[in-house]
Amino acid sequence: MRVIGLGLLGLGNVGAGVVKLLADNAAAIEARLGARVEVRRIAVQQAEKRRLVEVDKKLVTTRARDVIDDPSVDVVIELIGGTEPAREYVLGAIAKGKHVVTANKALLAYHGDELLAACAENNVEIYYEASVGGGIPLIRALREGLASDRIDEVIGIVNGTSNFILTQMTEQGRDFNEVLAEAQKAGYAEADPTLDVGGGDAAHKLAVLAALCFGTKIDFTKVFFEGIDKLTQRDFAYAERFGYTIKLLAIGKDHGDSIELRVHPTMVPKRWLLASVGGVFNAVYVNSQALGQSMYYGRGAGMMPTAVAVVSDVIEIARTLLAGAPGTRASVPRAKRPERRIRDIGELESRYYLRFGVEDRPGVLAQLAGILGDHDISIAEVVQEGRRDPQRPASVVIVTHRARESNVQAALAAIGKLPAASEPTQLVRIYETRP
Amino acid sequence: MRVIGLGLLGLGNVGAGVVKLLADNAAAIEARLGARVEVRRIAVQQAEKRRLVEVDKKLVTTRARDVIDDPSVDVVIELIGGTEPAREYVLGAIAKGKHVVTANKALLAYHGDELLAACAENNVEIYYEASVGGGIPLIRALREGLASDRIDEVIGIVNGTSNFILTQMTEQGRDFNEVLAEAQKAGYAEADPTLDVGGGDAAHKLAVLAALCFGTKIDFTKVFFEGIDKLTQRDFAYAERFGYTIKLLAIGKDHGDSIELRVHPTMVPKRWLLASVGGVFNAVYVNSQALGQSMYYGRGAGMMPTAVAVVSDVIEIARTLLAGAPGTRASVPRAKRPERRIRDIGELESRYYLRFGVEDRPGVLAQLAGILGDHDISIAEVVQEGRRDPQRPASVVIVTHRARESNVQAALAAIGKLPAASEPTQLVRIYETRP
Helix, strand or coil: EEEEEEEEEEECHHHHHHHHHHHCCCCHHHHHCHHHHHHEEEEECCCCCCCCCCHHHEEEEHHHHHHCCCCCCCEECCCCCCCCHHHHHHHHHHHHCCEECCCCCCHHHHHHHHHHHHHHHCCCEEEEEHHHHCCCCCHHHHCCCCCCCCCEEEECCCCHHHHHHHHHHHHHHCCCHHHHHHHHHCCCCCCHHHHHHHHHHHHHHHHHHHHHHCCCCCCCHHCCCCCCCCCHHHHHHHHHEEEEEEEEEEEECCCCCCEEEEEEEEEECCHHHHHCCCEEEEEEEEEEECCCCEEEECCCCHHHHHHHHHHHHHHHHHHHHHHHHCCCCCCCCCCCCCCEEEEHHHHHHEEEEEEECCCCCHHHHHHHHHHHHCCCCCEEEEEECCCCCCCEEHHHHHHHHEEEEEHHHHHHHHHHCCCCCCEEEEEECCCCCCC | CCEEEEEEEEHHHHHHHHHHHHHCCCCHHHHHCEEEEEEEEEEEECHHHHHHHHCCCCEEEECHHHHEEEEEEEEEEEECCCCCCCHHHHHHHCCCCEEEECCCCCHHHHHHHHHHHHHHHCCCCEEEEEHCCCCCCCCHEEEEHHHCCEEEEEEECCHHHHHHHHHHHHCCCCCCHHHHHHHHHHHHCCHHHHHHHHHHHHHHHHHHHHHHCCCCCCCCCHCEECCCCCCCCHHHHHHHHHHHEEEEEEEEEEEECCEEEEEEEEEEECCCHHHCCCEEEEEEEEECCCCCCCCEEECCCCCCHHHHHHHHHHHHHHHHHHCCCCCCCCCCCCCCCCEEEEHHHHHCCEEEEEEEEEECCCCCCHHHHHHHHHHCEEEEEEEEEECHHHCCCEEEEEEECEEEEEHHHHHHHHHHHHEEEEEEEEEEEEECCCC
């Protein structure tokens, strides 16, 4: 029986999960493929460290090159994360004619084009199901299921840590820092949570999704992102009052001539499906021409969900290898479309929630409204509340009709210079779903 | 360049959609496969009928055998629906060594085993992505993405017509018959709506899902199903009051030694993701061991969504054919598990919503509660409302704790014999989500 050889770079949680799944499902995988899948080399940083699974010590090495250069390794699974040295290793494996499976969204966001080009040159594939939405078979669905469709828009809740924090803030009325500390204790947030709560991780994933869905290169430095760390309980209370829930959305939209890519906290209608995606769960919502709206939901992280995704990629590659097929071109977007520029956030047309901290004196609301009007921003709703705490400025909350972001930013800059302005204005973009 | 020949049985909406998608995406499909896909024969009932797409008249025949026997046809796409003569045609195609793509859930529900056996014997594949959840790439996800996982439970909103009606009844407070008539006018419901609103169509789809997810044969006659046509506005009002939404759920659960399969209107917590699946949309929620909870959502019907699914199956088969691979065994569940009996509905353990129509006289509530207690059913909540309309019986609504269905049915039979009982009792099962 033919054997497909695997090499692992990294044996942390996900790596251990992969080893475990392959062992637990060996018979089923063998029956399905008509071949065996075998781990043949594992590179780790510390050879002696205790692992979540037992592995044959002879397989373990501390040099990544031992895995990459091993002629019995057909597929290299990269699970070390980060851009370097992961990039170097993956390019090395591709150059050696090995297929690659990776869960590394940062690597793909920054170097996806380079890796795809190297794959094309060496006639191998790179699969990355685990890079977005953990175990949700999402990348495959976008690539295969919609093979004859055209995706116009993709909207994701793709950072479980942020979604957990937002869910707790919504449901329990607690503050960001308190919930973050709890999430860190529970293992849902890293000691340095910047990448998660700052929106960077979601932006990496958005870049991966957009490159796949829109069939174009993405310059990651042009992806706009903003985190959830500035949100306060007051914003959640107003969101509730206006019928919204606050979610960290990653939004990608193909405008034909240009592409919109943005990650930021967003008010979404409470009845919308994405509003019900709670806790550490992820979801990706897709608008496409033939299929219309669809959504994929599940656990976006965790040892086993991520391992499931990696193993499903391995099986897919094994099928290709066994068929002796010239690559399934899985890495190549369905239809190459022309490269398009990424829009600046200033070009966005959206509705906005604006919460102003102003001194409670006559004429302030008129000043705010006047400046907004001067910037072509029309007001849909206003709430001005009596100041309860004399130490704190009064709150004026304005929900706008659709306006252009550059105008909104200019208006906020002007408002910030008013003598009555006593706090920076809070801005949350609103996502309008279709009727 | 190699060409994969297709034969169509049926050229209604979906068939026209398939022809259109293949034409519109010909270049992309060719780039992806390195081969062309070409429709070579189309069987229709009336050759002269006007079609939604233009097709070469030379391809059209009124004899299905012309398609099945055509040596230039590699893949037969069955879109005529119903069990006969679809079964005969599909078996004929398989016997001729042709792969089959079908959207026909009734055929699969009743004859799935026979078709799979014929495929295995003739070393061909049957693909059926379009049979459940329309264009949602759900069957593929269950088969491939979870290849190394084990599914314990699958819960679907899989009948768009029923979901549309329930959504309207919930949101607009209108009655079943009124909404059904409107749905028929809008083309969301058939002239004879029995299969949709009676639960039969959802039961067919549940049988298809269960066979795939649980790796076992399903005797369709043992699938319990109940429709939405007995629900009244009063039930929706109570559901709202208790924090529930009413959905027609198709529930399949693998208990290891036996399998639970049931379709019925169900009260689900309003905050649960499935409660937000509105209108004609479908969703399938899956509980699996490694991945945990996941959900797939999208349009469950319609010309283009269904056509997308059919074309994605065609592309998958084309890949196999081109690779010269011995079948991808897609039709075969991941891991064969022993055959298990399907549980009787009487074995169900659930919470129940019971609405009694009783005469408004002293001691009635005590009688009801007594009979329930005698049958080992404990009460979680009671609402008894003063009779507003003297023509109608008083309403007593009881929500039970978990109880056994056979006990509940026995209790309801006893209650039906009470002199005070003036209306049949309404029973709606409640689905409890995990915390």
